[in-house]
Amino acid sequence: MAGSRAKDTRPLSPHLQIWDWHATMYASIFHRLTGVGLYGGAFLIGAWLVALAMGPEAYHVIELIAFSLPGQLLLFAWTMAVLFHLANGLRHLIWDGPGVGFSPKVASLWSLFNMAFAIVGAAIIWSLASFY
Amino acid sequence: MVQLTLPKNSVIGKGKTWPKPDGAKKTKAFRVYRYSPEQGSNPRWDTYHVDTSKCGPMVLDVLLYIKNKIDPTLAFRRSCREGVCGSCAMNIGGHNSIACTKGWDEVAGRTITIAPLPSLPVVRDLIPDLTNFYAQHAYVQPFLKTDTPAPEREWKQTPEDREQLDGLYECILCACCSTSCPSYWWNGDKYLGPAALLQAYRWLIDSRDEATGERLDDLEDPFKLYRCHTIMNCAQVCPKGLNPAKAIANVKHMMVERVV
Numbered sequence: 118m119a120g121s122r123a124k125d126t127r128p129l130s131p132h133l134q135i136w137d138w139h140a141t142m143y144a145s146i147f148h149r150l151t152g153v154g155l156y157g158g159a160f161l162i163g164a165w166l167v168a169l170a171m172g173p174e175a176y177h178v179i180e181l182i183a184f185s186l187p188g189q190l191l192l193f194a195w196t197m198a199v200l201f202h203l204a205n206g207l208r209h210l211i212w213d214g215p216g217v218g219f220s221p222k223v224a225s226l227w228s229l230f231n232m233a234f235a236i237v238g239a240a241i242i243w244s245l246a247s248f249y
Numbered sequence: 250m251v252q253l254t255l256p257k258n259s260v261i262g263k264g265k266t267w268p269k270p271d272g273a274k275k276t277k278a279f280r281v282y283r284y285s286p287e288q289g290s291n292p293r294w295d296t297y298h299v300d301t302s303k304c305g306p307m308v309l310d311v312l313l314y315i316k317n318k319i320d321p322t323l324a325f326r327r328s329c330r331e332g333v334c335g336s337c338a339m340n341i342g343g344h345n346s347i348a349c350t351k352g353w354d355e356v357a358g359r360t361i362t363i364a365p366l367p368s369l370p371v372v373r374d375l376i377p378d379l380t381n382f383y384a385q386h387a388y389v390q391p392f393l394k395t396d397t398p399a400p401e402r403e404w405k406q407t408p409e410d411r412e413q414l415d416g417l418y419e420c421i422l423c424a425c426c427s428t429s430c431p432s433y434w435w436n437g438d439k440y441l442g443p444a445a446l447l448q449a450y451r452w453l454i455d456s457r458d459e460a461t462g463e464r465l466d467d468l469e470d471p472f473k474l475y476r477c478h479t480i481m482n483c484a485q486v487c488p489k490g491l492n493p494a495k496a497i498a499n500v501k502h503m504m505v506e507r508v509v
């Protein structure tokens with residue numbers, strides 16, 4: 118990083134190649150990834166609404182996709198993404214506002230909790246949904 | 250810029266596995282990053298076996314054992330050997346730490362990997378170039394700035410005001426935190442990094458300092474302060490148990506408070 122890297126012939130020391138990830142690091146990148154994913158998901162919701170407005174034939178196509186295996190997997194992942202992004206977003210709010218939960222121990226446990234919340238929450242929502 | 254892989258000249262090759270010491274009953278394996286500018290080749294991983302009955306408890310003891318008894322060409326920085334100077338900061342078993350206070354039996358894994366601090370130009374072996382890191386420290390002007398004439402004796406401070414500096418003044422500038430931060434890896438040229446920002450906060454909340462506004466102005470841009478995304482690696486690795494992430498959050502608070 119010192120000076121221009123293009124002219125620097127010295128090697129760059131390894132970073133991701135050697136790093137042993139903390140729970141907080143996973144939570145951070147998951148937050149980013151789910152954020153990008155949910156942004157893309159907004160277009161799918163748009164497509165769903167358009168199909169709804171177009172009538173039964175168009176909506177049937179959407180249904181076929183949604184109830185196929187890849188469709189179901191995507192929807193399940195989507196549920197997890199929503200829940201994780203929600204939980205972790207609230208944490209960002211608490212970090213930025215009252216400013217608590219910064220100690221490594223609490224932050225790590227909180228990261229794991231958010232991941233567990235997403236997985237367990239999605240599982241509960243889906244088992245409830247399958248009843249109806 | 251985000252660059253997930255290493256540049257071509259930095260890809261680490263397979264190095265030498267040094268023979269186990271004669272007559273050693275119990276040995277521990279260490280995989281150490283090696284690079285020498287004279288050889289003109291890529292860095293490599295050398296594996297050393299250390300006789301645990303003849304080696305002290307810390308990772309620094311291991312490095313000294315290797316240098317004294319196996320391979321004198323191994324280069325690393327060290328000075329105080331008691332966690333005060335920060336010279337022996339490096340990546341040990343995937344986390345940044347200072348070798349002198351890190352016990353090798355605390356590090357998980359059968360083979361312990363030792364590499365220079367991440368994402369910096371390597372001068373030799375475990376020695377990275379910290380020029381940029383020091384320049385960033387200088388940027389936050391880590392000294393008392395006042396307008397009022399100096400008092401006859403010292404600048405006074407109440408014990409409560411002094412307490413505000415606890416958890417900040419202990420920083421030894423080892424660079425473990427800054428070089429643990431992915432934001433710093435990708436934008437180390439524009440983002441000041443946790444160490445410099447913790448130092449900035451140390452002077453921002455010093456009751457004697459009179460340049461708070463100027464100091465905040467110096468941090469006000471999209472990169473210098475706000476590239477902290479609370480990834481938290483800094484607080485996870487700090488060998489002195491400090492919390493740069495919290496200090497950065499406090500600086501962000503001060504930024505908001507002065508405009509509302």
